[in-house]
Amino acid sequence: xxxxxxxxxxxxxxxxxxxxxxxxxxxxxxxxxxxxxxxxxxxxxxxxxxxxxxxxxxxxxxxxxxxxxxxxxxxxxxxxxxxxxxxxxxxxxxxxxxxxxxxxxxxxxxxxxxxxxxxxxxxxxxxxxxxxxxxxxxxxxxxxxxxxxxxxxxxxxxxxxxxxxxxxxxxxxxxxxxxxxxxxxxxxx
Numbered sequence: 404x405x406x407x408x409x410x411x412x413x414x415x416x417x418x419x420x421x422x423x424x425x426x427x428x429x430x431x432x433x434x435x436x437x438x439x440x441x442x443x444x445x446x447x448x449x450x451x452x453x454x455x456x457x458x459x460x461x462x463x464x465x466x467x468x469x470x471x472x473x474x475x476x477x478x479x480x481x482x483x484x485x486x487x488x489x490x491x492x493x494x495x496x497x498x499x500x501x502x503x504x505x506x507x508x509x510x511x512x513x514x515x516x517x518x519x520x521x522x523x524x525x526x527x528x529x530x531x532x533x534x535x536x537x538x539x540x541x542x543x544x545x546x547x548x549x550x551x552x553x554x555x556x557x558x559x560x561x562x563x564x565x566x567x568x569x570x571x572x573x574x575x576x577x578x579x580x581x582x583x584x585x586x587x588x589x590x591x592x
Contacts, residue, residue, distance in 0.1 A: 423586060424541055424543045425483055426530065426537055428485045428487050428544045429484065429485070429486050429487070429574075430488060431490065432489075433547035435574065436464050436466050437464065437466075442515065445459035450502070454466040456502065473574040474507040477507070477578075480581065480586050482586065485508060485512070486499075486510075486512070487513075487522040489515070490514075490515060491513070510530065539559055539561050540562070543563040544565075545571075545574070546566065547568055548566070552564055
């Protein structure tokens, strides 16, 4: 995992104005990849091409088109990236390792319970302990389901939210939403 923002780190956008969103939290199942519950799969996984793995029964789990573009775009914009997933950690960790995703994420909370608000609160607390205190409106949470949103709002505050399959159809569409909020496009080479 890449290093999180440190105290005193410049958290401004390319133009020097404060960044509207400083942390993007991504669900995994049906948000980063096309499977609804990787905990149910039989490990170990094997890599199957650049953006997919297969379990011991041949079930294929593939990243959605646009995931790598999203992660590259978040890195270029210097936005913190976290994963929050209702799964056992082992299959998620294995998929991240096989597909080379670890370096994109500053933090990851993967636990086998449906309380996403606990995961999001723990991510925010971990960053605060590192000196990166965030307001709820500086957080964008992306998930395929709205079911956890009320509890997240009650626990963490009014974080921003995009629903995969409803507000966005591809993960990389998050970048356009960030640009509209003032995060800005990555500098051109």
